[in-house]
Amino acid sequence: MIRAEGLTKIYRMGDSEVRALDGASFTIEKGGMVAIMGPSGSGKSTLMSIIGCLDAPSDGRYSLDGESVESLDESQLATVRGRKIGFVFQQFNLLARTSALENVMLPLTYAGYSGKEREARARKALEIVGLGDRTHHAPNELSGGQQQRVAIARAIVNEPNILLADEPTGALDSKTGVEIMSLFQRLHRENGQTVILVTHDSHVASHTERIIRLSDGRIVSDEANQNPIRAGL
Ligand SMILES: Nc1ncnc2c1ncn2[C@@H]1O[C@H](COP(=O)(O)OP(=O)(O)OP(=O)(O)O)[C@@H](O)[C@H]1O
Numbered sequence: 001m002i003r004a005e006g007l008t009k010i011y012r013m014g015d016s017e018v019r020a021l022d023g024a025s026f027t028i029e030k031g032g033m034v035a036i037m038g039p040s041g042s043g044k045s046t047l048m049s050i051i052g053c054l055d056a057p058s059d060g061r062y063s064l065d066g067e068s069v070e071s072l073d074e075s076q077l078a079t080v081r082g083r084k085i086g087f088v089f090q091q092f093n094l095l096a097r098t099s100a101l102e103n104v105m106l107p108l109t110y111a112g113y114s115g116k117e118r119e120a121r122a123r124k125a126l127e128i129v130g131l132g133d134r135t136h137h138a139p140n141e142l143s144g145g146q147q148q149r150v151a152i153a154r155a156i157v158n159e160p161n162i163l164l165a166d167e168p169t170g171a172l173d174s175k176t177g178v179e180i181m182s183l184f185q186r187l188h189r190e191n192g193q194t195v196i197l198v199t200h201d202s203h204v205a206s207h208t209e210r211i212i213r214l215s216d217g218r219i220v221s222d223e224a225n226q227n228p229i230r231a232g233l
């Protein structure tokens with residue numbers, strides 16, 4: 001469970017300051033699927049990096065599964081992140097000239113697995129995202145949707161219980177975007193993963209169970225979606 005109370009993030013730039021987040025409070029139950037929406041600059045990515053333990057808030061409380069994380073230092077945050085969180089980005093962020101399999105094996109490098117185990121786990125993750133037959137393709141030999149699926153395989157290879165995706169469909173056409181949403185829905189349904197994604201696209205958001213809207217760093221609405229669209233059905 002994710003619990004945030006009064007999350008505030010202030011960026012200081014010389015004499016001026018930007019209040020990127022301004023007292024955001026919410027809880028997200030384990031296994032929830034949530035969209036975060038809001039205009040450009042409203043604080044969505046800032047919020048995602050705090051939820052994902054990439055950055056600490058300037059003020060407020062934040063806990064993950066009952067463990068308070070707002071005051072952890074860099075290396076402690078990195079440990080929590082490695083155990084619990086998988087990230088997916090708009091631009092996929094895959095290593096060029098590196099096979100899908102090796103891209104997916106990367107997060108396991110320091111996890112203490114043997115080479116064989118790493119490869120077996122990466123193959124399994126690629127099969128889950130439907131790319132068991134593309135393990136030796138490099139990113140430039142894959143379509144955009146396939147590249148995003150490799151990125152999702154990389155995000156789930158450590159079996160994190162929280163998946164965070166910042167505009168995961170932003171670089172894809174709408175049909176491919178829906179395929180990616182279908183994959184997130186399956187991970188959410190079958191593995192019970194908590195999925196939190198940022199999107200500008202209300203059709204993408206309609207595939208989730210709850211929509212949180214930000215404006216100027218504040219939550220301006222937080223609504224359950226009783227009838228999420230089931231992609232791929
Ligand atoms: N590292 C930083 N240093 C200074 N200001 C920052 C930094 N990161 C973000 N900001 C500012 O904080 C505010 C929120 O930024 P954020 O990236 O969270 O917005 P966003 O909602 O993700 O926007 P977009 O939809 O364009 O991605 C913006 O005004 C931005 O300029």
Ligand SMILES: [Mg+2]
Nearest residue numbers: 044045046166
């Ligand atoms: Mg952003």
